[in-house]
Amino acid sequence: MPLYHMSARSQQNPSYPQRFEVPDEKVPWSAPFPEYQPTPYTFARKDASFADPADPNSIPDLKQRVTYEAGGLQFDPSGTPLNPMGRTGMVERGRLAKWGPNHAADPIVTRYHPTTGELQFVAIKRKDTGEWALPGGMVDAGETVSSTVRREFTEEAGALQDPKLQARFEELTAELFGSGGRVVYRGYVDDPRNTDNAWMETTAFHFHCSKELGAMLPLEAGDDASHVKWVTIDASTKLYASHLQWVETVVQSLTSKMRLHGLVIGAAVIALPLILAVAAGVTVVRMSRARRS
Numbered sequence: 143m144p145l146y147h148m149s150a151r152s153q154q155n156p157s158y159p160q161r162f163e164v165p166d167e168k169v170p171w172s173a174p175f176p177e178y179q180p181t182p183y184t185f186a187r188k189d190a191s192f193a194d195p196a197d198p199n200s201i202p203d204l205k206q207r208v209t210y211e212a213g214g215l216q217f218d219p220s221g222t223p224l225n226p227m228g229r230t231g232m233v234e235r236g237r238l239a240k241w242g243p244n245h246a247a248d249p250i251v252t253r254y255h256p257t258t259g260e261l262q263f264v265a266i267k268r269k270d271t272g273e274w275a276l277p278g279g280m281v282d283a284g285e286t287v288s289s290t291v292r293r294e295f296t297e298e299a300g301a302l303q304d305p306k307l308q309a310r311f312e313e314l315t316a317e318l319f320g321s322g323g324r325v326v327y328r329g330y331v332d333d334p335r336n337t338d339n340a341w342m343e344t345t346a347f348h349f350h351c352s353k354e355l356g357a358m359l360p361l362e363a364g365d366d367a368s369h370v371k372w373v374t375i376d377a378s379t380k381l382y383a384s385h386l387q388w389v390e391t392v393v394q395s396l397t398s399k400m401r402l403h404g405l406v407i408g409a410a411v412i413a414l415p416l417i418l419a420v421a422a423g424v425t426v427v428r429m430s431r432a433r434r435s
């Protein structure tokens with residue numbers, strides 16, 4: 143996470159009104175900023191049944207809501223939750239449904255390209271900002287984050303027209319997600335929808351495809367994604383919100399595993415002739431002893 147959130151202060155979400163400009167040094171709540179006049183904005187939803195009421199003080203369990211941020215939930219004197227990373231130039235909930243943390247889950251699905259061997263991950267193109275992103279989504283009420291990660295991946299990457307391909311996709315994803323994955327990040331997301339009073343938090347899981355699975359996993363755009371594809375990771379890769387940071391964590395861990403694997407193989411290649419020579423020497427000694435006796 144950068145020192146100060148960047149996307150959460152930006153105009154990257156084109157449907158947002160202009161935010162009040164917050165310079166880096168004014169982001170922390172501890173920095174005095176008497177001229178601060180954040181823009182109030184709450185998106186008027188057609189289906190508001192799962193959204194919070196307009197008044198945060200009317201929510202009985204607000205103070206008990208789960209946050210992954212170490213300091214716990216902070217509130218302003220009126221009882222409204224305060225963004226743990228500081229000012230964003232906007233108050234109220236923006237396009238987020240909940241006051242305070244809004245929970246998501248993100249799958250980082252990787253493979254080595256079947257012919258080039260390049261490390262790749264699955265990305266979707268978001269319709270709201272047009273940026274490439276991990277195929278994550280909001281955790282539904284009563285749902286575990288691991289089920290969300292699988293559901294979102296299936297919805298966003300697996301809307302296949304051919305029923306046979308769809309069935310195969312489901313088999314393969316069951317195998318992939320059956321492993322449970324590895325948690326690589328849990329906490330605040332620098333999301334362009336965040337406000338001073340509502341923000342995204344996520345759990346990002348890594349799943350690595352076997353060679354066979356990586357070659358077979360069919361991908362097609364679906365749900366709120368206009369495109370989905372395998373992306374080769376290189377210096378030019380750009381992703382939505384703070385997604386790139388978690389992908390980089392995965393790349394580092396896979397690269398160091400590969401290095402270790404290479405070292406083990408290298409050591410085995412060097413050691414094998416020695417082991418064979420020693421073994422041959424022992425046999426010769428044994429044979430000559432046997433001849434003498």
Ligand code: RP5
Nearest residue numbers: 246278279280331333342344
């Ligand atoms: C991001 O928003 C999360 O990391 C996740 O990828 C996404 C969830 O929101 P929706 O895609 O469901 O809008 O902050």
